[in-house]
Amino acid sequence: MILEYFQKHEALIKENLNLCNDPRNVDAIHNLRLSVKRLRVVHRLTMMVTGDRFDGGAEMQEINALFKRAGSLRDVQVLIALCDNMPDVPETMLSGFRDILERRESKRRKKFEDRLRIFDQAVLDSYGAGLEKALADVAEGKATVMAETLIAIFLGDIRSIYHGSEDEERLHKIRTRLKEINYLNNIFNESLPVEDHLHITADRLRETGELAGTWHDHLVFEQQLDKYLRDFPAPVRNDEMPELIARLEEKKVDLLQEYSCILLNEIRI
Numbered sequence: 001m002i003l004e005y006f007q008k009h010e011a012l013i014k015e016n017l018n019l020c021n022d023p024r025n026v027d028a029i030h031n032l033r034l035s036v037k038r039l040r041v042v043h044r045l046t047m048m049v050t051g052d053r054f055d056g057g058a059e060m061q062e063i064n065a066l067f068k069r070a071g072s073l074r075d076v077q078v079l080i081a082l083c084d085n086m087p088d089v090p091e092t093m094l095s096g097f098r099d100i101l102e103r104r105e106s107k108r109r110k111k112f113e114d115r116l117r118i119f120d121q122a123v124l125d126s127y128g129a130g131l132e133k134a135l136a137d138v139a140e141g142k143a144t145v146m147a148e149t150l151i152a153i154f155l156g157d158i159r160s161i162y163h164g165s166e167d168e169e170r171l172h173k174i175r176t177r178l179k180e181i182n183y184l185n186n187i188f189n190e191s192l193p194v195e196d197h198l199h200i201t202a203d204r205l206r207e208t209g210e211l212a213g214t215w216h217d218h219l220v221f222e223q224q225l226d227k228y229l230r231d232f233p234a235p236v237r238n239d240e241m242p243e244l245i246a247r248l249e250e251k252k253v254d255l256l257q258e259y260s261c262i263l264l265n266e267i268r269i
Contacts, residue, residue, distance in 0.1 A: 002049070002143060003128075003135055005187045006042050009035040010124050020070075020116060023109060026077045029070050036067045041183040046131060048146045054134035059127035066119050069112040075220070076105045082221045086244075093240060097228045144192070147184055151197050154181050159269045168219070171259065175212035182206055198267050208262050215255035222248040 012035045019028035039060075046054050083098045154177045161170050161177070182205050185192045194202050222245065229241055263269050 001140065001188055002042060002046060003132055006039065006128060006131055009038050009042075010128055013039075013124060014121055017116065017119070017121065020112075026074075026081075029074050029077065029112075033067060033070050033074055036063060036070075037179070038183045038186070039063065041180050042131075042187065045143070045147060045150055045184065045187070046134060048150060049138050049143050050134045054130060056127045056130050059123045059130075062119065062123045063127075066115050069108075069115040073105065073108040073112045076101055076108055078217055079221055079224060080105065082217060089244060093244065096232065097225060100228065101224075144188065147188060147192055148197075150184060151181055151192065151194070154178075154184075155197055155269075158263075158267075162263065162269050168256075171212065171256070171263075172216045172219075174263065175209060175216065178205060178212070179209045182209060200262070200266050204262075204266070208259070208267075211255060211262070212259050215252060215259055218248060218252040218255060222252060 013032060016028045016032040016035070019025050020032060022028070043056060043060055046056075080098065080101050083094050083101065086094065158174050158177050161173050164170070181194065181198070182202070185194050185202055185205075190202050194200075194205060198205060200208070225241075225248070226245060229245075
């Protein structure tokens with residue numbers, strides 16, 4: 001199962017690497033990152049299953065370098081999309097902010113393209129060959145046991161992160177762990193006993209990840225817009241900006257409360 005899952009996302013990565021050459025294809029950047037996130041879970045699981053006999057570190061380093069540049073670009077593309085889909089907000093109100101985001105996107109696009117240009121897709125083939133060799137004598141039952149162990153590790157991380165500080169950003173780190181559990185379950189065709197560990201179904205786990213993602217997008221958007229107002233104190237229609245900030249804050253708080261309730265009352269961290 002692990003090898004087949006890798007091969008599926010290897011193909012998707014190669015497809016999206018080609019699509020990423022089109023600057024207008026923002027979905028390709030997003031889909032590329034999603035598949036790499038899944039490969040990172042495959043890597044961690046394989047290291048556990050094989051007792052660290054698998055050595056794909058060099059290949060993952062190359063993949064992660066591209067992933068990092070894609071992430072920087074994706075972050076600003078999300079903010080631009082939020083600008084364009086802000087309900088009941090005149091286009092002129094956010095035009096100055098959007099111009100800044102577009103300039104930032106252009107710079108990050110260039111850095112991503114520089115990394116994309118030197119990325120050798122043979123790295124994926126090399127990683128896959130090593131993975132196949134390492135997993136050749138691994139029983140499916142052992143892989144399943146290790147996967148459940150990894151769920152327990154991720155859940156331990158979630159509890160430690162949540163109770164280790166009161167920093168709001170820690171909830172984004174928790175979202176990352178929840179999504180990793182979801183990807184892990186995907187590897188095994190959603191047959192892992194997720195509910196035994198998290199007290200929520202796989203569907204609820206996905207919903208929680210999406211909710212946490214929406215919350216974080218609003219958090220970052222509000223932070224960046226607030227910075228824009230400090231840097232440029234007299235933007236177009238500045239008198240209406242405080243109302244928009246207040247609306248964003250209210251939406252963010254509502255999402256945060258719902259997300260926190262799931263963590264505390266359903267997952268019981």
